[in-house]
């Protein structure tokens with residue numbers, strides 16, 4: 191064949207492929223080149239449309255007007271839709287974009303898949319309490335598989351904000367107070383969500399959020415001001431975001447808050463300097479809900495054009511607020527935004543759509559048969575039960591009253607309290623379960639297994655008699671409720687009282703000023719405490735709560751968190767010993783809220799309070815400076831003994847590493863899992879450093895009588911930190927090391943880091 195004929199033949203083949211679905215197939219041409227080809231065809235209005243994200247059939251923020259989406263899509267004014275649950279409608283909207291808009295650019299569907307999609311898992315804070323990255327990754331794998339099967343392309347997760355203040359409603363959404371644990375969880379979540387191939391139809395794009403330091407809101411009040419030193423930002427709050435980016439997170443979300451006076455959505459230091467330049471992040475950035483527009487409310491932008499000019503370098507896609515749609519043309523005209531900036535932002539949006547394969551087949555995530563066979567599969571629910579049981583923290587167990595045994599002296603067990611058998615307010619779950627209903631509050635209550643539903647089947651065949659008494663249901667306790675309780679308790683041998691928070695009381699915009707149990711629950715407990723029967727308290731909570739009396743009076747306490755669909759079955763697995771609890775607190779649990787902020791990795795101060803009370807020391811007159819339960823704390827039905835802590839060298843050279851080992855033995859009667867934790871203290875540094883910092887953990891399984899030597903390696907990088915001169919370095923001098931089953935009860939060793 192002559193050259194010209196060959197060229198003609200190749201051109202015809204290329205045109206034919208192009209004609210199949212408007213764009214060239216997923217050939218070896220670089221994605222960027224294919225994006226640029228498309229960009230070159232786009233008008234300014236179409237580019238702005240790609241940066242515009244509108245809400246679907248659920249709204250998760252201040253209400254925005256909801257013009258008919260189809261009309262806007264046809265006009266090329268929408269690049270992405272978030273929070274759209276209806277599968278068939280998503281298909282219709284995608285067809286509008288592909289068939290009826292000028293360039294046929296497919297839509298990107300985003301969704302908050304926070305702790306499961308159609309199968310509801312424990313809240314992320316509970317999952318973090320497992321300290322088991324494999325379990326957490328698998329949770330996200332299942333959630334992403336379900337979401338992808340239902341036509342979602344992108345999840346606004348993982349949320350990796352460090353939280354030190356339990357008053358903040360969104361503690362439940364993250365991994366607690368520690369940067370090392372938070373970073374490990376962040377990476378596991380991204381891997382679970384994205385798998386190793388974004389093009390696959392069972393993986394979706396992750397979105398690490400909220401950048402940055404959203405959890406440090408003053409007073410724990412959602413959306414409030416954040417102000418901190420750069421070394422605190424870098425040493426405590428940034429590591430989990432960095433871990434998510436290093437794990438390959440495809441996108442990132444700006445935070446609502448200001449950081450040191452500058453709203454995060456327009457914070458060049460955060461996004462341009464640290465995220466883009468220092469960390470090399472090339473992915474797409476989406477605002478939080480109207481956070482572009484809110485720069486005007488913050489008083490940091492005068493109008494939409496100013497907001498656009500300040501945000502566009504730090505935020506590609508405008509979620510819900512349409513500020514870019516209103517301000518971009520003016521900003522372009524007045525020169526505060528350049529064509530190149532717009533092209534760069536659109537490039538990142540389109541590239542993600544190419545990576546997901548949407549240009550090769552815009553409907554590839556919309557296979558009805560795959561949806562029907564994937565959503566809420568039985569094995570997904572079985573796994574929900576497994577991780578829920580493994581997330582429950584045993585805080586107290588006097589006399590080993592748990593696990594319940596067939597030869598227990600008591601037979602009659604009473605389940606009582608507002609969360610013994612609730613079917614409302616998304617109890618045992620959270621606000622962030624948008625995929626299970628038609629809107630944020632709708633769901634099929636029959637899908638949740640409550641404690642009462644599970645107790646009978648689990649306990650009666652062990653010979654127990656189970657009674658359930660729902661009392662004080664609607665926030666009020668009537669005289670009748672108390673009579674019912676007193677009579678029921680009198681007729682029982684063991685009481686299981688289920689208290690905590692409503693599912694709809696945790697999550698975004700659900701901060702509280704008072705961490706005591708609400709809705710008369712303390713009255714229930716006070717009455718119960720006077721009836722003289724042993725009781726097990728089960729907490730369905732989204733954060734540490736103030737419950738000193740309960741901790742004192744209850745015989746046993748299980749922190750069950752918001753465990754998801756399998757709440758009751760998982761609780762029974764723990765109470766009967768089918769699962770030996772191994773979870774550890776990912777957040778310090780204060781005695782009273784007046785102690786907040788209280789976190790384990792605090793500085794020593796110049797006057798640490800070593801004994802309470804001691805004047806002229808950093809403490810309170812009315813309470814000792816210790817938590818109810820420390821970070822990393824959790825009991826087991828067996829007992830682990832730590833011995834023989836060894837440090838491989840007493841002098842470690844800069845650039846070298848040191849090994850820390852410890853022997854852990856199961857000296858109890860049952861097999862169990864233990865999270866062995868390694869902490870350091872930089873005793874002699876250029877600036878004050880925390881009294882403890884988590885630098886390693888390993889979850890081990892030991893049979894009765896079995897021992898294992900656990901080894902950790904500390905590198906010079908592990909000993910390094912960001913100092914007040916913004917240098918990341920390790921200071922020569924003495925380091926202490928600590929190993930134990932929590933951050934308080936530890937063996938101690940030390941070594942010197944030499945110049």
Ligand code: GLC
Nearest residue numbers: 250251302346399478479698
């Ligand atoms: C919300 C949240 C954010 C979420 C987004 C979309 O306001 O802050 O985490 O992903 O809007 O629902």
